[in-house]
Amino acid sequence: MAVVSKKRKSALEKIDANKSYSLSDASALVKEVSTTKFDATIDLAVRLGVDPRKANQMVRGVVTLPHGTGKEVKVLALVTADKEQEAKDAGADYVGLEEYIDKIKGGWTDVDVIVTMPSVMGKIGPLGRILGPRGLMPNPKTGTVTMDVAKAVADVKGGKIDFKVDRYGIIHAAIGKSSFEKEKIQENAEELIKTLMKLKPTAAKGAYIRSINLSSTMSPSITIDAKSVS
Secondary structure, eight states: OOOOOHHHHHHHHHSOTTOOBOHHHHHHHHHHTOOOSSOOEEEEEEEESOOTTSGGGOOEEEEEOTTOOSSOOOEEEEOOHHHHHHHHHHTOSEEESHHHHHHHHTTOOOOSEEEEOGGGHHHHGGGHHHHGGGTOOOOGGGTOBOSOHHHHHHHHHTTEEEEEOOTTSEEEEEEEETTSOHHHHHHHHHHHHHHHHHTOOTTOOSOSEEEEEEEETTOOOEEEOGGGTO
16 A cells, blocks of 8 residues: 555545535645656646547647746747848847758757747658657747747747647646645636637537646646536
């Protein structure tokens, strides 16, 4: 039998497993049960009433969290020479083209987001086997393939995240840090949920938001009353 640490036992005692909390209460409670020595990440998991195997029920999109994620996002801008300064001025951490394509072919993927231009996608396409599994492949649907490179970089740096329902019908997203005030955690969660509601597929039947859970790194999960936020 696994041994439960004192910190986890204390956290479990604070959470009523049989209760569904309001988002406001859950946002405060998740801070209380976060006991890591580092600034833990706050995660939101939303189970949707969709069948991801069907194309007309796939839920995917982007959202700009009002308070950001609290994480320093490393951005690579794969752009032509005439767009390099624009990308640098917007805050891209790495800017270039051929040299970074070669680095990626060699296995380098030490970035969080890649922004590029439509005219460059032909060169990036062959990198799909490396970038795809890591969730780094630029995509027009997430705004990372665009001629407005500066805006794309600034959006990502400012708290824009992309999300996609997994094969179990669940959206997982990091929405902040345990150091955030509870109001910021709540407002970030509300923004993501509001965006998910707008993306409800017409083919989805029955309850769309099935369950919502909030947790921090290594903390127990807190169940949120879906009716209070949908």
